[in-house]
Amino acid sequence: MYSYSNFDAAFVRDRVKEFRGQVERRLDGSLTEDEFKPLRLMNGLYLQLHAYMLRVAIPYGTLNGAQMRQLAHIADKWDKGYGHLTTRQNIQFNWPKLKDVPDILDALADVSMHAIQTSGNCIRNVTADHFAGAAADEIEDPRPTAELIRQWSTDHPEFAYLPRKFKVAVTGAPNDRAVTKAHDIGLRMVRNKAGEPGYEVVIGGGLGRTPMIGKVVRDFLPRADLLAYLEAILQVYNLSGRRDNKYKARIKILVHETGLEELKARIEETFARNQTLLEPVDAGVVARINASFAPPEWDRRAVPDIPHLDAGFRSFLDTNIAAHKQSDYAIVTVSTKPIGGTPGDVTSEQMRVLADLAERYSHDELRISHEQNVILPHVHRADLAVIYGRLREAGLHTANIGLVSDIIACPGMDYCALATARSIPVAQKISEAFSDLQAQHDIGDLKIKISGCINACGHHHVGHIGILGLDRAGVENYQITLGGDGTETAAIGERTGPGFAYDEIVPAIERIVNAYLDIRESAEEAFLDTYRRVGAEPFKAVLYPESNKANAA
Amino acid sequence: MARKFLPQIATGNDLLEGDVVYFTEQGDWTRKHSDAVVAETPEQAETLLGAATLFPHQVVGVYLADAQLVNGKPAPVHFREIFRTKGPSNYFHGKQAEV
Amino acid sequence: MSQLINKTGFIEDDWQGEILPFDAFWNGQDLPEEEPFGVAIDVATDPFDLQPWFGRVDMIVIPFAGFADGRGFSLARKLRQLGYQGRIRAQGHLLVDQFRAAMRVGIDQLEISDDLAARMPEHQWKAVPLSDSYQSHLNAA
Numbered sequence: 001m002y003s004y005s006n007f008d009a010a011f012v013r014d015r016v017k018e019f020r021g022q023v024e025r026r027l028d029g030s031l032t033e034d035e036f037k038p039l040r041l042m043n044g045l046y047l048q049l050h051a052y053m054l055r056v057a058i059p060y061g062t063l064n065g066a067q068m069r070q071l072a073h074i075a076d077k078w079d080k081g082y083g084h085l086t087t088r089q090n091i092q093f094n095w096p097k098l099k100d101v102p103d104i105l106d107a108l109a110d111v112s113m114h115a116i117q118t119s120g121n122c123i124r125n126v127t128a129d130h131f132a133g134a135a136a137d138e139i140e141d142p143r144p145t146a147e148l149i150r151q152w153s154t155d156h157p158e159f160a161y162l163p164r165k166f167k168v169a170v171t172g173a174p175n176d177r178a179v180t181k182a183h184d185i186g187l188r189m190v191r192n193k194a195g196e197p198g199y200e201v202v203i204g205g206g207l208g209r210t211p212m213i214g215k216v217v218r219d220f221l222p223r224a225d226l227l228a229y230l231e232a233i234l235q236v237y238n239l240s241g242r243r244d245n246k247y248k249a250r251i252k253i254l255v256h257e258t259g260l261e262e263l264k265a266r267i268e269e270t271f272a273r274n275q276t277l278l279e280p281v282d283a284g285v286v287a288r289i290n291a292s293f294a295p296p297e298w299d300r301r302a303v304p305d306i307p308h309l310d311a312g313f314r315s316f317l318d319t320n321i322a323a324h325k326q327s328d329y330a331i332v333t334v335s336t337k338p339i340g341g342t343p344g345d346v347t348s349e350q351m352r353v354l355a356d357l358a359e360r361y362s363h364d365e366l367r368i369s370h371e372q373n374v375i376l377p378h379v380h381r382a383d384l385a386v387i388y389g390r391l392r393e394a395g396l397h398t399a400n401i402g403l404v405s406d407i408i409a410c411p412g413m414d415y416c417a418l419a420t421a422r423s424i425p426v427a428q429k430i431s432e433a434f435s436d437l438q439a440q441h442d443i444g445d446l447k448i449k450i451s452g453c454i455n456a457c458g459h460h461h462v463g464h465i466g467i468l469g470l471d472r473a474g475v476e477n478y479q480i481t482l483g484g485d486g487t488e489t490a491a492i493g494e495r496t497g498p499g500f501a502y503d504e505i506v507p508a509i510e511r512i513v514n515a516y517l518d519i520r521e522s523a524e525e526a527f528l529d530t531y532r533r534v535g536a537e538p539f540k541a542v543l544y545p546e547s548n549k550a551n552a553a
Numbered sequence: 554m555a556r557k558f559l560p561q562i563a564t565g566n567d568l569l570e571g572d573v574v575y576f577t578e579q580g581d582w583t584r585k586h587s588d589a590v591v592a593e594t595p596e597q598a599e600t601l602l603g604a605a606t607l608f609p610h611q612v613v614g615v616y617l618a619d620a621q622l623v624n625g626k627p628a629p630v631h632f633r634e635i636f637r638t639k640g641p642s643n644y645f646h647g648k649q650a651e652v
Numbered sequence: 653m654s655q656l657i658n659k660t661g662f663i664e665d666d667w668q669g670e671i672l673p674f675d676a677f678w679n680g681q682d683l684p685e686e687e688p689f690g691v692a693i694d695v696a697t698d699p700f701d702l703q704p705w706f707g708r709v710d711m712i713v714i715p716f717a718g719f720a721d722g723r724g725f726s727l728a729r730k731l732r733q734l735g736y737q738g739r740i741r742a743q744g745h746l747l748v749d750q751f752r753a754a755m756r757v758g759i760d761q762l763e764i765s766d767d768l769a770a771r772m773p774e775h776q777w778k779a780v781p782l783s784d785s786y787q788s789h790l791n792a793a
Contacts (some may be wrong), residue, residue, distance in 0.1 A: 033613050050647045098569050157756035158729050161722025175593040238726045277733040279791040342643045414641035424643045474631055505671045
C-alpha cells in the first residue's frame with residue numbers, strides 16, 4: 001500500500017488548517033454562502049436533506065486496518081455510529097456538524113486520510129479495480145497509475161474550477177470491474193505489439209441525465225506520456241466545456257457536440273505542445289510509488305482440506321470468493337447487504353471487525369468496491385473458515401455477492417438533497433422479497449441498481465435491472481431499465497415503459513425475475529444473457545399485462 | 554395552467570448544525586414545522602421569503618414550500634417536505650428521534 | 653475603484669502604459685510605436701495567437717467573470733508554457749482561497765473590486781501559504 005511521504009502528510013495538514021480558516025471566514029462574513037459552498041464541497045462537505053454529510057476519500061478504494069479503525073472512531077465520536085460506503089469507493093458520514101468538521105478532518109489526517117476533492121467541479125478521487133494487485137486475471141496492477149493520478153490531480157492549480165466534476169477510473173484487467181467506460185476518462189492498461197506497457201484511453205463516458213458509453217480517444221498511450229496526455233484532455237475541456245448549462249457541462253457532452261475526431265485533434269495538438277513544454281515526471285517519485293505496491297510476502301502454509309463444510313460456509317465460498325493470483329490465496333468480498341439492510345452501511349463495530357481481520361489475515365489491506373462492499377484482498381485459503389466465523393458473529397457473512405440482493409442503491413431521498421424519490425427502502429424490500437438465499441443462488445448472477453434521481457449515483461443505467469426513482473406530480477414513481485452492463489461489454493439499459501408506484505415496484509421486479517426463470521434456456525444462462533437473447537418484449541409483457549390485453553383485443 | 558395557490562412556509566437548513574428549520578411569526582427559526590408562520594396569499598409569500606432570507610449567517614438554502622392547515626397548524630404537503638419533518642426511513646434518526 | 657494584490661499584499665498600480673482590448677490589438681489599430689503595452693484578452697482567446705507578440709506585450713489581463721469560472725487558470729498557465737514572461741494580471745471575482753492556484757499558474761497580480769477587498773482584507777491574502785505543490789513535487793527533477 002502507498003504510505004504518506006512527509007510531503008503528503010504536511011500537505012493534508014495544511015488543507016485541514018485552510019478549511020478550518022474557511023469555516024471561520026464563513027462565520028465572520030468574509031465568505032458568502034455562494035463562495036463557501038464550492039470550498040466546502042472540495043473538502044467533501046455537502047449540506048443534505050436533514051444534515052451535513054462528509055464524504056471521505058478512500059483513494060482507489062484502498063485502506064488499511066488502522067484507517068478503518070479510525071473511521072469507526074469518527075463514526076462513534078461525531079456521527080451516529082455507522083458509515084455509508086459509496087459507488088465511488090468512498091465512505092460518507094450522514095450526521096456531522098459544521099463546527100466539528102475541521103476536527104474530523106484532523107482525525108483523518110492522523111491516519112493519512114482526507115476528504116479532498118470528493119466533491120466539487122474538480123478532478124475527483126480516482127477509482128480503480130477493487131481487486132487490484134490480487135485478481136488472477138490481472139495483466140497489470142492499476143494502483144501505481146491511480147496513485148500517480150491522485151498526486152497529480154490533488155490541488156492542481158489549473159483544474160480546480162472546471163465546468164463540472166471530472167472522474168477518472170483505471171483498470172489493469174480484461175474483466176472491467178471499475179466501470180471505466182462510464183467515466184470522464186477511463187484508462188485500461190494494455191501492452192502494444194512490442195510488449196511495452198501503456199494505456200487505452202477512453203473519454204466521455206458517464207451516467208446521469210444523458211448516459212453515454214465512453215469512446216476510445218487513443219488506442220495506445222505510452223506509460224511515460226500519461227500525465228501530459230491527461231493535462232491535454234483537461235486543458236481542452238476546461239477551456240471549451242460548456243459553462244452555460246450545468247446539465248450539459250460534462251466532457252461527454254463536449255465529445256458529443258464537438259465530435260470525437262475534432263476533439264481528438266484538439267487534444268492531440270495540445271498534447272504535442274505539452275510534451276515539449278512540461279517537465280517529465282521525476283523518476284524517483286515514480287519509483288517510490290511503484291515500490292509501495294510491491295506484493296506482500298506470501299504465506300506458504302499448506303491449504304488444509306476441510307472435510308465437513310456447513311451449508312452456510314459452502315454458499316459463502318460459492319459466492320463471496322474470487323480467484324487470487326496466488327493459488328493458495330483467495331479474495332474475500334464481504335457483503336454489506338444483509339437481507340433487509342441498507343446497502344453500503346457498516347456500523348463502527350463492524351468496521352473494527354474488518355480492521356482486525358485485515359490486520360490478521362489480509363496483509364493489513366482492505367478495499368471498498370463501487371458495488372458498496374468491502375474486500376479482504378489477500379486471504380490465505382487456510383484462514384477462510386475462521387474469517388467466515390468472525391464475519392458471521394458480526395453479521396457480515398451474507399453469501400449474496402453478485403446475486404439479486406447484492407443491490408447498489410444511492411442514499412436517495414432518505415438523505416440526499418438532490419433526490420426525487422427514496423432508494424434505500426426499495427432495496428430493502430427487494431432483498432426481503434428474495435430473502436431465500438437458496439432461491440437467489442438459483443436465480444444466479446443478477447445486478448439490480450437503484451438511483452433516487454436522474455443523476456444516477458446508483459448506476460441504474462448499467463444495472464441488469466435498473467430502477468430510477470422520480471417525482472411524478474408529488475408522488476414517488478419508479479422507472480425500470482433492462483439490459484444495462486457496467487463491465488467491458490458496457491451497455492446502457494433500455495426503459496421498459498411507464499413507471500411504477502412505490503408499492504408496485506417490488507412486485508414488478510418479482511415479475512421480471514419470474515419471467516426470466518421461465519424463459520431461460522438453462523440454469524447456466526444468466527439474466528443478462530437471456531435478456532440479450534430474447535429482448536425486452538417478454539419482460540414488458542409481464543410488466544404491463546393490461547396493455548398486452550389491449551393489444552390482443 | 555395556473556397552479557392553485559397553496560399556503561406557504563419558509564424553510565432552510567441551520568448553517569452550523571445542518572438540520573431543518575422553519576421561519577416563525579416572531580421572525581425567528583424553529584425546528585418544528587407546526588410552529589412555522591404561514592403565508593396565505595402570493596403577496597404574503599413574497600414578503601415571507603424576503604424576511605426569511607435575511608439570515609445568511611444563520612440559515613442557508615431558504616425556500617418556500619407548500620403547506621396545509623391541520624387543526625390550525627401548518628403541515629407539509631409534498632413527500633419530500635414530510636421526510637424533512639421526520640428523518641430517514643431506514644433508521645430512527647433525525648427529527649423523529651428528537652423529543 | 654479596485655484593489656491590486658500580489659504576493660506581498662495590497663499594492664498600488666504601477667502600470668504606466670496602454671491596455672488594449674484584444675480585438676483592437678488583433679486588428680492592429682493604434683498600436684503604440686515604441687513603448688510596451690498591455691492586452692486585455694477574453695476567455696475565448698487562444699494564447700497561441702499571442703505568442704508572436706510576446707516581445708512587445710508587457711502585460712496580459714485575464715478576466716474572471718465569476719470565481720467559479722476556471723478558464724483563466726488555464727489561459728495563464730498556457731501563456732507561461734508558451735514562454736510569455738511579461739506581467740499577467742487577473743481581473744474580476746477571485747477569492748483568497750484561489751490565490752495559491754493563481755500564483756501557481758503564473759498570475760502575478762489580482763485586481764479585485766473594493767467591495768471584495770473590504771470583505772477579504774489584506775491580512776487574509778497574506779496568510780495564504782504559498783508552499784510546495786504536488787505538481788512541483790512530481791516534476792522536481
